[in-house]
Amino acid sequence: MRPAQAIHNWQADQKGDPNAPEQKPNYVPAFRTLFSYARPHLWAFIGVFCCTLIAILSDLLQPFLMKIAIDDNLLSGKNDYKGLLTICFIYLGLSVSSLLFTYLQNNLLQNIGQSIVSRIRKQLFGHILKQSMRYFDRMSSGSLITHVSSDTEALNQFFNQVLLSLFRDGLTLIFIVVIMFQLDTKLALYCLILLPIIWVIAIAFRSFMRTTYQLARTRLSRMVAFVAENLSGMNLVQVFHQQKEQEKQFNERNGLYFKANLREIRTNVVFGRTFDILSNLSIAFVTWIGGNAVLGQHLEFGVLYAFITYIRQFFQPINTITQQWNTLQSATVAISRIWSVFANKPDITDRDLEPVDLHKSHADHDEADERQASLPAYNLEKVKGRIDFDHISFSYEEGIPIIRDLDLHINSGELIGVVGTTGAGKSSLISLLCRFYDVKEGSIRIDETDVRDIPQATLHRLVGLVQQEPYLYSGSIIENIRMFDDSISREEVIRACEFVGADAIIKKLKNGYETKLSERGSGLSAGERQLISFARIIVFKPKVLILDEASANLDSHTEQLIQNALQVVSQDRTTIVIAHRLSTIMQADRIIVMSHGEIVEQGNHQQLLEHDGHYKELYEHSQGNVAV
Numbered sequence: 260m261r262p263a264q265a266i267h268n269w270q271a272d273q274k275g276d277p278n279a280p281e282q283k284p285n286y287v288p289a290f291r292t293l294f295s296y297a298r299p300h301l302w303a304f305i306g307v308f309c310c311t312l313i314a315i316l317s318d319l320l321q322p323f324l325m326k327i328a329i330d331d332n333l334l335s336g337k338n339d340y341k342g343l344l345t346i347c348f349i350y351l352g353l354s355v356s357s358l359l360f361t362y363l364q365n366n367l368l369q370n371i372g373q374s375i376v377s378r379i380r381k382q383l384f385g386h387i388l389k390q391s392m393r394y395f396d397r398m399s400s401g402s403l404i405t406h407v408s409s410d411t412e413a414l415n416q417f418f419n420q421v422l423l424s425l426f427r428d429g430l431t432l433i434f435i436v437v438i439m440f441q442l443d444t445k446l447a448l449y450c451l452i453l454l455p456i457i458w459v460i461a462i463a464f465r466s467f468m469r470t471t472y473q474l475a476r477t478r479l480s481r482m483v484a485f486v487a488e489n490l491s492g493m494n495l496v497q498v499f500h501q502q503k504e505q506e507k508q509f510n511e512r513n514g515l516y517f518k519a520n521l522r523e524i525r526t527n528v529v530f531g532r533t534f535d536i537l538s539n540l541s542i543a544f545v546t547w548i549g550g551n552a553v554l555g556q557h558l559e560f561g562v563l564y565a566f567i568t569y570i571r572q573f574f575q576p577i578n579t580i581t582q583q584w585n586t587l588q589s590a591t592v593a594i595s596r597i598w599s600v601f602a603n604k605p606d607i608t609d610r611d612l613e614p615v616d617l618h619k620s621h622a623d624h625d626e627a628d629e630r631q632a633s634l635p636a637y638n639l640e641k642v643k644g645r646i647d648f649d650h651i652s653f654s655y656e657e658g659i660p661i662i663r664d665l666d667l668h669i670n671s672g673e674l675i676g677v678v679g680t681t682g683a684g685k686s687s688l689i690s691l692l693c694r695f696y697d698v699k700e701g702s703i704r705i706d707e708t709d710v711r712d713i714p715q716a717t718l719h720r721l722v723g724l725v726q727q728e729p730y731l732y733s734g735s736i737i738e739n740i741r742m743f744d745d746s747i748s749r750e751e752v753i754r755a756c757e758f759v760g761a762d763a764i765i766k767k768l769k770n771g772y773e774t775k776l777s778e779r780g781s782g783l784s785a786g787e788r789q790l791i792s793f794a795r796i797i798v799f800k801p802k803v804l805i806l807d808e809a810s811a812n813l814d815s816h817t818e819q820l821i822q823n824a825l826q827v828v829s830q831d832r833t834t835i836v837i838a839h840r841l842s843t844i845m846q847a848d849r850i851i852v853m854s855h856g857e858i859v860e861q862g863n864h865q866q867l868l869e870h871d872g873h874y875k876e877l878y879e880h881s882q883g884n885v886a887v
Contacts, residue, residue, distance in 0.1 A: 372418030676844025
């Protein structure tokens with residue numbers, strides 16, 4: 260079964276309300292899907308199995324050698340020094356063999372586990388990147404970080420710890436039982452009495468351990484999400500002096516996680532010590548039964564020694580397997596959580612890729628990429644930039660309309676200003692044009708082509724967006740501007756910066772264009788970050804340019820630089836400017852005034868002032884603020 264089909268089957272098995280806490284996910288399809296990723300490593304698994312087999316036999320033959328040395332040499336009175344020396348060399352060889360093949364086994368399994376987890380992590384991140392904005396509206400960044408980091412690491416531990424334990428310790432138990440029956444059937448049958456007792460103890464602890472572990476993982480996830488959200492909003496926390504309140508809330512979450520961890524540790528200790536007590540009682544029982552047999556000359560002393568050694572070794576793999584129970588629980592929960600992310604279909608998809616390739620996009624990227632490459636090319640050079648909003652309606656939540664039957668037509672090369680109070684629908688209008696969301700009714704067309712028929716990669720190259728809070732990556736300034744696209748030369752980047760007036764600012768920095776920026780471009784002012792993001796747009800030469808409150812955080816000097824650049828950039832390019840500062844759009848060819856998701860006025864600056872309506876109120880209000 261291919262990973263794509265396995266994930267598809269898992270999605271079918273998981274139908275229902277994902278938020279219902281009482282619904283227990285079916286883990287079998289998830290594990291089946293996970294093992295479908297292991298299929299390409301079949302020969303490596305066979306190698307692990309062979310190495311494990313040799314290492315186990317090397318360990319288990321050592322007590323048997325001691326039995327031969329005791330019964331056939333020492334107690335028999337032969338005093339065969341040559342035979343003892345031979346046994347010593349064989350014992351040494353078995354020890355070296357155990358060490359060598361255990362090393363090979365661990366390395367092979369590590370390589371398999373890391374390869375599989377790396378592939379899943381890559382596909383998980385790629386799948387998250389393909390999600391539409393609505394998905395990120397309802398998912399916290401902390402939860403997604405946990406999925407990509409902690410959950411995938413839990414899968415790594417599954418392959419390198421749980422799977423290894425099942426291989427090695429499971430085979431060890433089987434071989435020990437076989438060897439004990441070869442040594443003495445009666446004593447072996449007495450030892451088998453332990454198996455039902457072990458089974459009862461394991462079943463008794465299983466449910467309690469699962470509940471305990473899930474509680475700890477859930478509280479950890481909530482704590483990580485809380486930290487991530489606070490770090491992203493640290494400026495608000497400090498501005499409103501919420502440090503103590505947030506610290507209090509963190510301490511509450513941390514305390515709950517601490518208590519869950521203590522409960523988990525206590526459970527593990529009780530479980531582990533129970534097996535220790537059972538192991539010691541078993542050794543005492545075997546010593547008593549076997550000792551009587553030795554005294555009655557019904558059993559050789561070497562056989563008793565070997566039995567006691569094998570009983571100790573019998574409980575070691577059981578203890579190891581039980582200690583891996585938490586790791587298995589972790590992997591089980593992690594698989595469920597990761598595949599729940601994979602099960603989320605993007606709301607926004609290219610029509611030519613629906614519906615089958617949607618599943619392949621997160622499990623068989625190569626095939627999806629090939630199909631994507633085979634789609635008809637959309638010629639950017641021939642795009643003129645006419646935009647038509649044909650009676651569109653939109654809402655984020657059912658029953659709460661944001662845009663109502665809006666009809667707007669923008670000619671190619673036209674500079675449009677969009678104004679309105681908060682909640683008027685300005686940014687939603689732009690999000691629909693960029694196809695972050697799809698309209699509920701109507702259509703949006705660019706040069707008579709519905710945006711839903713344009714591949715998203717092409718649409719986002721066609722439409723350039725400068726937002727109020729520009730995002731900069733960790734890296735050099737030049738890479739931030741060309742977005743790591745090596746096809747864009749350094750000279751083009753510099754020309755773009757000169758064009759928007761950022762060149763002089765960048766050259767003042769210690770390393771100029773090679774200056775490394777930290778996360779979100781800290782160290783630069785809001786205006787400098789905005790200029791860099793504006794230069795980024797110039798480099799990619801979009802046919803439609805959108806400025807969403809792009810000058811809201813700029814000082815008057817930097818705003819003037821943007822205004823000067825905008826006048827040149829907007830030539831032969833359709834430009835939409837959303838602004839609170841009316842000075843930004845006073846020279847626009849047309850100004851659209853929105854209120855409650857509808858266009859209430861439109862015209863140029865002078866026409867709207869003469870109209871004596873919403874725009875004039877906004878203008879007078881802005882003038883009043885300036886006067887203050």
